[in-house]
Amino acid sequence: MKTSIAHIAYNTFREAVRDRVLYNLIAFALLLSGAAILVGQISIEIEKLVVINLGLTAVSLFGVVIAIFIGIGLVSKEIEKRTLYTVLSRPVRRWEFIVGKFLGLAGTLVVNTFFMAIGVFAALFYVSHKFVHADGLVFMALYFIILEFLIICSLALLFSSFSSPLLSAVFAFSLFVIGSFAEDLRGFAAMAHGITRWLATGAAYLVPNFSAFNVITSIAHEQPVAGQLILQNTVYALFYAATALSGAVLIFEYRDLK
Amino acid sequence: MLAIEILGLEKTYKVGFWRKRPKPALRPLHLQVEEGEIFGFLGPNGAGKTTTLKLLMGLVFPSAGSARFLGKAWTDPTVKAQTGFLPEQPYFYDYLTAHELLEYYGQLSGVPAKQRKQRIEQILQQVGLHDVQGVQLRKFSKGMLQRVGIGQAILHDPKLVFFDEPMSGLDPIGRREVRDLMDQLKQEGKTVFFSTHILSDAEALCDRVAIIHKGELRGLGAIEDLTSTVRGKVEVIWQGTQMPPSIKALGAECHVAADTVRVIIDENQQDAVIDALRRERLRLISLTPVRTSLETYFVEKLRHAETTAATTV
Structure with missing residues (x-):
């Protein structure tokens, strides 16, 4: 990796840490420990199911919110505050800046997810007093959640490279919501006719298919994830993130920093 | 050798809802700056000084023209390692300390780790921030930020330094210090290109000045020549x-x-x-x-420009 990319990535991570982004972990810990205590008292036999469902959904949602709200300001805030001027006047190429920012945000989310994962496992241990082999499946769900974050980070960065933070937030959040129902959209496209079918099919394949990454329920029921799905999701997420990132680079390369 | 050669640099923004209305920010600019010179780029607010500097720094793209720094094309990546830039009213990552910021910029400029440590110490002393190097920039005053800005611009020991309004936000002592620093840079053989609308600073420091108004070059020459009338x-x-x-x-x-x-x-x-x-x-x-003082020359040039514009209309 080019060293300037690594320095920019580290600085982005440092910004997130110093701006107290990781404080969300406290909220997460409170939520999860509260839930674990509560379900331990009111549910019989399904404590694990509830904790895994709730824990992993919270990991995903907390991460998505962080990815969107940091991602949308990654470029636009730097332009607005003019911090970018002293970076790009150095031997740093614009694409290096974008890639560095992306990796910094992705790194922040990975670290955040790591600590949340500890919380999930702690809650699991609290309700079942032991770990079983099937609990390892939680790692697979976490991996898919991280892949999901990569896509969201790249989209937030793409919007941030040409739009205001507010509009970028709206775009990114809308895509996240639509993408979460991508399978339904594809189903609707299959049933539609004429031009609606074409439009719906186009939209269904254009928006990120987040529903393919949601394996939380099946993992909570201790159902293993197919190897093909792992490969498919990995390739899809990397391709989608790389495409969105290339778009961001392309826009930013020709943008006047007024 | 010429330190800076500006070859018909021009910028026209497209404004309006459909971005079809052209708004010229800089008319074709031809300028040459010799190595080791302190060159003042003067003009009233909105004259096109910052646009010119942003063009030279590759922050905005020209509509036409190009430039050469130290005999190389301005887009050459090796040239950027030899130039330093202080933007107007600089703002830095306020979650960093002065030391961390300089460290970061040193890394981006490719200063080797061993040399970087020594250089940061030296710069912090030079800009008078050594005692507050561990304080986050969000607690810095405007003048202190300006000092950090100057520090980051010269950190990597560039041959060519661009300052956009370097005295802005500084008290009289700070201004004096910046003047001394610019003088010192000249003694070290560096070329300094700085924009200002404070004419006394230009008169005290510059070997030559250019006057720009409404994106057009209105005057150019050595201070003695311009004020010798x-x-x-x-x-x-x-x-x-x-x-x-x-x-x-x-x-x-x-x-x-x-x-x-x-x-x-x-x-x-x-x-x-x-x-x-x-x-x-x-x-x-x-x-x-x-x-004739530089101020008189400046005002006369601008007045002449206004009159010419009015007659043309």
Whole structure:
């Protein structure tokens, strides 16, 4: 990796840490420990199911919110505050800046997810007093959640490279919501006719298919994830993130920093 | 060798809802700056100074033209390692300390780790921030941020330094320090290109200046050449508090200070004044031709530009 990319990535991570982004972990810990205590008292036999469902959904949602709200300001805030001027006047190429920012945000989310994962496992241990082999499946769900974050980070960065933070937030959040129902959209496209079918099919394949990454329920029921799905999701997420990132680079390369 | 060669650099923004209305920000600019010069880029607010600097730094793209730095194309990545830039009213990552910021910029500029540590120490001393190097920039005053800005611009020991309004936000002592620093950079053989609308700073520092107004170059030259116009007036200063009647009779402008008198007279009256001072046994301190100040030159250039524009319309 080019060293300037690594320095920019580290600085982005440092910004997130110093701006107290990781404080969300406290909220997460409170939520999860509260839930674990509560379900331990009111549910019989399904404590694990509830904790895994709730824990992993919270990991995903907390991460998505962080990815969107940091991602949308990654470029636009730097332009607005003019911090970018002293970076790009150095031997740093614009694409290096974008890639560095992306990796910094992705790194922040990975670290955040790591600590949340500890919380999930702690809650699991609290309700079942032991770990079983099937609990390892939680790692697979976490991996898919991280892949999901990569896509969201790249989209937030793409919007941030040409739009205001507010509009970028709206775009990114809308895509996240639509993408979460991508399978339904594809189903609707299959049933539609004429031009609606074409439009719906186009939209269904254009928006990120987040529903393919949601394996939380099946993992909570201790159902293993197919190897093909792992490969498919990995390739899809990397391709989608790389495409969105290339778009961001392309826009930013020709943008006047007024 | 030329340090900076600007070859018809031009910028026109497209404005309006459909971005179809052209708004020229910089008309074709041709400029050459010699190595080791302190070059002042003067103009009123909105003249196109910052646009020019942003074009030179690759932050905005030109509509036409190009530039060369130190004999190489301005887009050459190796050139960027030899240039330093202080933007106007700089703002930095406020979650970093001064030391961390310089460390970060040192890394981006490719300064080797060993050298970087030493250089950061040196720069922090030079810009007077050594004692507050561990304080986050969000707690810095405007003047302190300006110092950090100057520090980051010269951190990697560039050959060419661009300052956009470097005195802005500084108190008189800070301004003096920046002047000294720029002078020091010149002594070290560096080329300094700085924009300002504070003419006294330019007059005190620059070898040459360019005047820009409404995106167009209006004047260019060495300070002495631009201010050498003798307006046919002479300034005479002598010791004392009295004004001999024969000088008073000339109808000269007269200013009495604590123990000196200063008059401004026509050149052809100077012999008569000297004779009068001899007669009255008053001690002559100085007799100097009145030169046009840079400010006068500047104002005249802008006024001329306005008049030309009005006549064209």
